[in-house]
Amino acid sequence: MIKHLPVRPVTKEAPINQQFNDLTKHTWSMMMVGMPYFLLFLLWLPQVMMNTTGIVSTLSSVVFGLLIVVGFILTLWLLLxxxxxxxxxxNQVPDYRYTGEDEYWRFGMYINPQDSRIMVPDRVGMNIGINLGRPAGKVFGIASLVLIFGLMIGTLIPVYRMDFVKDAFIGKITEDTLVLDAPFARKSEIPLSAIKAVALVPEMPGKTVRTNGYGGENYLTGDFKVAGKKATLYLNVKQPPYLHVSTKNRDYYFSNRTEAQTRALYEKIQSQFPD
Structure with a gap:
């Protein structure tokens, strides 16, 4: 079927044009067929993560992030x-389609070792690009990719942990300490002796302003100000009531996957204060 599709005349040699056409359409057809299966696997993996805890859930999250990176690298390798x-x-023919700087532009990237410029104008719009043909351009390009992948993995994995890992929200008592933890928030270890009050509240008691952490429709984690007081939130917003733990200098708000889990932690804390 591919051989009977229209052939773009990139040279004056019909056999070369046909081979050029076959290579292009074969690679893109292979990618279009393989990609849905890969995406189906990526959609299945979070379902597995929902039924795991501990190190298994963490490893599953890491594998998920690595698979995204591998998929990107594999796609880039096929195109290159x-x-x-x-x-x-x-290169087998004396004339071909490239004119001017065209031969140095590949997949939107400029690669010209003879050009001393590091930054060059983009071919479309008012943006600029990097000359990956120069050593400094390669270093800048690689550093940009590392930064992008680092931000992507550092952001996506905690978000997927929130949605698909059972123990993403941790609330427990160890010896004389209340431990609270969640993605995008630092772990809090609160001595039971420092707790001034504990209650279950149906909603946030006042204006909530995020200062450092994650704020979304379903989750609030990190450092906030609630009703003018410093607070650390570990909230599954869709699962009230919220556990409210008050200390001298900071408040803590926590809710787990289910209301029953949150109430169980509240009752366990209450049992530590028989009076």
Whole structure:
């Protein structure tokens, strides 16, 4: 079927044009067929994560993030391999489609070792690009990719833990300490002796302003100000009531996956204060 599709005349040699056409359409067809299966697996993995806890859930989250990176790298490798094979075909003929700087632009990237510029104007719009043909350009490009992947993994994994890991929200008592933890929030270890009051509240008692952490429709975690007082939140917003723990300098708000889990922690804390 691919061989009977229209062929773009990139050169004056019909056999070269046909091979160029076959390479392009074969690679893209393979990617379009393989991608849905890969995405189906990515959609299935979070379902597995929902039924795991502890180190298994953490490893599942890491695997999920790594698979996204691997999928990106594999796609990029296939496209670069396609371009290399296309160039090998075009090098067999004296005339081909490239004119001016066209031959240095590949997949929206400028690669020209003879050009001393590090930053070059983009071909479309008012933006600028990096000359990956220069050593400094390569360093800048690699550093940008590392930063992007780091931010992506550092953001996506905690978000998926919130949705798909059973113990993403941790509330427990160990010896004489109340331990609260959640993604995007630092772990709090509150001595029971420092607790001034504990209650279950149906909603936040006042204006809630995020200062450092995660704020979304379903979750609030990190440092906030609640009714003018410093507070640390570990909230599954859709599961009230919320556990409100008050100390001298800071308040803490917590809710787990289910109302029953939150109430169980509240009752356990209450049992530590028989009076």
């Amino acid at each position: 391999r396609l371009r290399k094979r296309q160039d090998q075909l075009l």
